[in-house]
Amino acid sequence: MYHYVKKLMYAVKVGSPDLRFGNMLLEQFGGANGELAAAMQYSVQGLNCDDPKRKDLLMDIGTEELSHLEIVGTLARMHLKDMKRTRDIAEVDPLIAIAGGGGVALCNSLGAAWTADYLKITGEPDVDLRSNIAAEARAKIVYERLIGFCEDPGSKDALQFLMTREIAHMKAFTAALESMGKDRFSIGKIPPTPGRESEYSPDPDVSEKE
Amino acid sequence: MYHYVKKLMYAVKVGSPDLRFGNMLLEQFGGANGELAAAMQYSVQGLNCDDPKRKDLLMDIGTEELSHLEIVGTLARMHLKDMKRTRDIAEVDPLIAIAGGGGVALCNSLGAAWTADYLKITGEPDVDLRSNIAAEARAKIVYERLIGFCEDPGSKDALQFLMTREIAHMKAFTAALESMGKDRFSIGKIPPTPGRESEYSPDPDVSEKE
Amino acid sequence: MYHYVKKLMYAVKVGSPDLRFGNMLLEQFGGANGELAAAMQYSVQGLNCDDPKRKDLLMDIGTEELSHLEIVGTLARMHLKDMKRTRDIAEVDPLIAIAGGGGVALCNSLGAAWTADYLKITGEPDVDLRSNIAAEARAKIVYERLIGFCEDPGSKDALQFLMTREIAHMKAFTAALESMGKDRFSIGKIPPTPGRESEYSPDPDVSEKE
Amino acid sequence: MYHYVKKLMYAVKVGSPDLRFGNMLLEQFGGANGELAAAMQYSVQGLNCDDPKRKDLLMDIGTEELSHLEIVGTLARMHLKDMKRTRDIAEVDPLIAIAGGGGVALCNSLGAAWTADYLKITGEPDVDLRSNIAAEARAKIVYERLIGFCEDPGSKDALQFLMTREIAHMKAFTAALESMGKDRFSIGKIPPTPGRESEYSPDPDVSEKE
């Protein structure tokens, strides 16, 4: 069960709104590696998880990502809200201006609607943790790029906070994976065919036959 | 900011798992009128809302829908988790069995991935409330149909709770709309062309010219 | 059965083509709340409707929306057709210029292809009418915003006509809903759990248990 | 402008409803090569067409496909409407049963929502006609397969009518293409590099260099 607290997890301040940057920020709101993707991937994995400790971890981080979604959305909204005011501003992102009245939508920086096709959920605990570690690495690099294009100190500050938390999550997922004590190339139960799993060759089968 | 409480908003009990019913339940998990759609529609509208009271309402109900998402997902998981066990069971829903290992995914009852294209968010407060009232009516009827197809008393009990809450939300959104004091056919600021907005005719323009 | 009459329902005149506005107009051609969405929502509801009078209303308004689709498409085409001429013009919308040769496509203002995921069709007559009333309110506000960004008097005139008709439809759907004589919070047949449907609380269940 | 006539273009009769066949029929309602795809492809091409005669052809056939959409939808509805009645019936297609209340939706036989990504519209008149000729061939073969799986004489009769019309359209589009007097391998204005356009080789460039 979720409780909503009327307060952002990290207070955001925007000096002067920057429409095009607001648009870029949507990548972390409704984009492929954004906060909703993270929140949903971990929370649905959590729902499917039978181990209480791992379930807690997944639900806790999933919930934190929801709080991040709120931060990113609030920040983007501050940059975009004038979108509906004048024609030249509306041209920057007609979808936000005309369909959204200057409000944010669950889409990426080019207006593609968020889809659950972004998620990686297999129901195999260690495999899901590996997917999450990779997901955090992707989110970190996207925040880094956003910081690189950001000219507003207040926004940069919030992005630095969010970026840092992705590393914290990456560490937590890695610790959880290691606590399972599985060999790093041991996935599932059926062993690969001995010998074949180590060779590197673009045509493994053909090469040995010809 | 969201807090996660390790407890379902409504405790669910499942007598005997029913795979096909678990599959049907996904309609309210990742379907077009399901709980994620409701949670995201209200929460994103809330992010875009400047009026503090309406914002609170949207965030609160959005959060409750997230808690409902957890209930529906938990319930569906209980019905579906044997999916990975045997071949004949896997045939009921190969996507859940093979891709998900018996876990739930953010899709509808036929496996279509959830998409933000389901959401109706315009950034116009009264219009958004109207969309929400209609959304709650749709969710209510979907729960009613699920109850009609459900043979497990514990599941029925949870669905009755969820269905009832949709009516509670419908009332809350209606009260919020009425508190704005707008005429029910007055949308936005530009008035319709006098006279023309009342006539009913499939070819309004042609009819008067010919 | 449909007949096509070689004449627009409302004659459109464009003074000087405005590429970026043409692009914005696509929101009402192939966008989430645009004319195709309206035409398809009402027509498919009509196909599913057993009551002859409501079926007629749905098919008639659905057909009028098809005629509106033709108006909006023609208008957008007039604004966009030079798109293929020069490089700088093509940059405004490369999809229309390169894939479409300056012609319109069934997409929104940012190039997202139209999808039936936009539609709200439940097969429950009063619920469908509620969805339609909300849909008309959304379409009205989108037209209003387009008028606000439009600098061409001829285009504005056509948009005013289209916007007015949305209110006419909103009234017609409201009258149809009222003629059904249902209480406004009575949806379907299964009553909500008494008491619970009125309380407003983010954690209805927990609050009373703790 | 479209007029709606309260009469199907071809009267449909269904002896005994066949749920699974109704489901198959959706392929021609909201599927990739179905009637909506045909109607939209030709109508939008028509909107973009500057030649009056070809425009008329495209709008006329586009309109006929809309009338076909109504026939297919009505037929599918007759087969599917009991879907909401009992649990075992609902299992055939939970999406139609639960989300649609036994009514048809704009999706294919496996529940995928219709998308404008199915359409082929380039704004180049002869290229569009070629796409239409191929589209009619695809629609013909889909109807033929549906007839092969159909056990109801009344439904078969309607499908034979619809299938026949696809050939009529194929002939009309072919005649229109021929009337343009273009060489069949002459597309657009820029000629291919002489010599190279005839050779057949999987690695055309490499082969001559090595």
Added chain:
Amino acid sequence: MYHYVKKLMYAVKVGSPDLRFGNMLLEQFGGANGELAAAMQYSVQGLNCDDPKRKDLLMDIGTEELSHLEIVGTLARMHLKDMKRTRDIAEVDPLIAIAGGGGVALCNSLGAAWTADYLKITGEPDVDLRSNIAAEARAKIVYERLIGFCEDPGSKDALQFLMTREIAHMKAFTAALESMGKDRFSIGKIPPTPGRESEYSPDPDVSEKE
């Protein structure tokens, strides 16, 4: 089985990178009529083909299209790679800049992700060949438009090569269709209703009854 040769099928040279043109090029990389669509349509048709000669043709041309995909992607990458460098450059395409770090992605010129909904595969050999002939015509016209907007001689040269190959494929598919010896209006096995398949009338059925 595929072998990869470390060499482009056609060497590409780019004088001065042109970000907006790189963006336009994506239309032929991950767009509706682009090289991936061609490669996948022919290769999957080939997998389904029982006739050895036609299967070879489909697999060979499908493979050539994969090599074209590599050319187009390499070309687009050369134009786009500075995207991540400065803010004003990133504004041209925030998705490529922020999510892709200046690298290409399988999307069209407006960022829509490639989808198999673009493909036309029926499993009926002659119908598939007709779809392929039309697909090549579309690809040819898109290359022609790209050449028209291209200011870099090296890029133009590569596009001319690619465009020419589409005509070569069009000829090969046409020859394959003709070798089947089928009448051009004979599709499948069930004949259309005699007489009706030739008449041209928007309301064929009604017209003769009234």
Added chain:
Amino acid sequence: MYHYVKKLMYAVKVGSPDLRFGNMLLEQFGGANGELAAAMQYSVQGLNCDDPKRKDLLMDIGTEELSHLEIVGTLARMHLKDMKRTRDIAEVDPLIAIAGGGGVALCNSLGAAWTADYLKITGEPDVDLRSNIAAEARAKIVYERLIGFCEDPGSKDALQFLMTREIAHMKAFTAALESMGKDRFSIGKIPPTPGRESEYSPDPDVSEKE
């Protein structure tokens, strides 16, 4: 550049076709973690890669996955080709039967069309390798589940080969990542805020302030 060799990388034999299993196999053909997803993710990363050695690895494994796609597609085709024969067989998967004539399509086991939204491509070499390691782990577990539901020895044999290769790729990507010599929590260039990246707390910011 790609060469096509008329021979499968691994010969497949099917004892008795199993329609429902053929359907399940589509998960690895056009599903979210299937062979096309792997082939495209690695190949597009390869196109974007500036380091020659890593580029070779990505292109080689990407090409091997294309050869695997051909194996899986051929296997699925063997299981599915009778789909078009009789009505009861067609009911198993109407999309394959009616739209595809018994041929495979680029969709998953529930008919959802393949989409590039499945891909994880960031243009950051080490991040991409992490995504690939996780992708191989997911593919391995999906093959394992397919083997568990497979009753045909010949099919099982091919799946064991394919599953083994995923581990081989996982090892190759891991070696490539390690050869870069980066700390496992060091992503990109901007360091996380010291201290904060290690703490584990669902509300990191709030907790220290309150």
